Amino acid sequence: MSANSAISRLVLQHDLREDPAYVKVDARTNTGFIFPAFGSAQQDEDAYVMYGGVVFFYNRTHIDIFVSHLGAESKWIGPQNIVRVYESITVQAKAWRSRDLPPPTWKSQTIDVKEGGCLNASLNHTLNKYPDLILVQIRNNGRIFHGQGLSLIAIADGWGEKTNILHIKDGSITVTAWDLTGFKENEIVIKKRLQEVETAKNLLTENLATGNFINVQLHVLDGANKNFRFDGVGSVINEAEPYGGLVYGYNDSVVAIWVPHKRESEESAAVFMLGKIWGWNFKEQMTNDVDIVLTIMDVLVPICLLEVNTSTTHIDSSFQYESYNNSFLEFAYGDEITLTCKRGYKNKNMTAKARLLKICASDPRPSAKGIGVVLGIGVLVVIISSIVLLDLPNLINAVKSKKQ
Structure with missing residues (x-):
């Protein structure tokens, strides 16, 4: 100029x-x-x-x-x-x-x-x-x-x-x-x-x-x-x-x-x-x-890493995500991510359809990138476990009915 x-x-x-x-x-x-x-x-x-x-x-x-x-x-x-x-x-x-x-x-x-x-x-x-x-x-x-x-x-x-x-x-x-x-x-x-x-x-x-x-x-x-x-x-x-x-x-x-x-x-x-x-x-x-x-x-740019099997899981994100490597996807602070099992797939531990919502939050620690991976997986495990616990009475009743 x-x-x-x-x-x-x-x-x-x-x-x-x-x-x-x-x-x-x-x-x-x-x-x-x-x-x-x-x-x-x-x-x-x-x-x-x-x-x-x-x-x-x-x-x-x-x-x-x-x-x-x-x-x-x-x-x-x-x-x-x-x-x-x-x-x-x-x-x-x-x-x-x-x-x-x-x-x-x-x-x-x-x-x-x-x-x-x-x-x-x-x-x-x-x-x-x-x-x-x-x-x-x-x-x-x-x-x-x-x-x-x-x-x-x-x-x-x-x-x-x-x-x-x-x-x-x-x-x-x-x-x-x-x-x-x-x-x-x-x-x-x-x-x-x-x-x-x-x-x-x-x-x-x-x-x-x-x-x-x-x-x-x-x-x-x-x-x-x-x-x-x-x-x-x-x-x-x-x-x-x-x-x-x-x-x-x-x-x-x-x-x-x-x-x-x-x-x-x-x-x-x-x-x-x-x-x-x-x-x-x-x-x-x-x-x-x-x-x-x-x-x-x-x-530094804060990121949230999430391990997802994209061949079996549909991802709906509020913003375009990027691949970090073969197994992890990269999201940003504030992104909303909804995970849904693709047609023909379901979680083996769940009787209800898996629909998980995750919102990336800020983690000010220097190792936020690494911790984000652990926390991301941890959140999914907690949510899945909660759904299993909610369905546990139904599973017990079904087992009892079969024994009878």
Whole structure:
């Protein structure tokens, strides 16, 4: 995709047959660096200053991606040997169904925002720790956006086609948080003071090839937002003063970080900024007193393994299952599976027709895959045994009648 061209918008069909539970869009440059996309544009060509980035939204059938760089050199400081501005990039989109992720630990109630309204709420999650993964989704007329934006959602002129304008000032907001304990491996968490990162020439060296989720956050150390964490972004969103933010990109071995040049006053630019127009001054703050937190992890997909003889058993599943090996079938969290003996077959211990219903549930233990096999078989044995016990009086009476 290229900025300011006929290929500045891309529509991808995801074939999930449902609203994705999570979407990640990345921009890969010709130098091999990856920059994460975000959910809304905060600046366009009307400001007459440099702007850029990759913006996306999605629905139950498609992912819509828009492009327009790293900003003016006089305003942002970062690694000197990495190109700052890219007019063409390669885009990769990944979409997860709800069954492809561990079950959420906490989900907020739906918050409706009407045009002209203002949201400045604090939500108390129940994790008692920083979430391993958090997702803010905004829904409007079947479209889903991630939580960023100057209006609720803004993708206006200067993004995608020249005639494209998408200004949304109302919608329904949900927040979902995951504690991935038992569902992650190869986790690396690095926390450094901003001064340490600057001393290292704004580069964090680490093996990033081990994880499928990589994130860089600001951890605020003072003021109204003390001990809150805020995600970095993949492109300069706004550099009209006052401005702030943390921009990052990465490859397999290094994370590159850009932050605003320090000024005599934090009122014009700071690494962390929550401006006056957000939530009617709610927790307004500008500060350089922050830590930078890098998180790398490999998120595991919870599965349920069930041993079934498919030559004698009919399987009715709420979702398409896959074969794990010759004797086990693989299902996902939340799947409902009904097992019925095929015509001409019946369980030798049952006088009634075998009809077994199983619902895959979450098992947070690290060995959930192996335990799922044992539990799956165990549940079937318990159900079959229960049916046999229920028919036991009839069997005893039948035996007595034959003896008489």
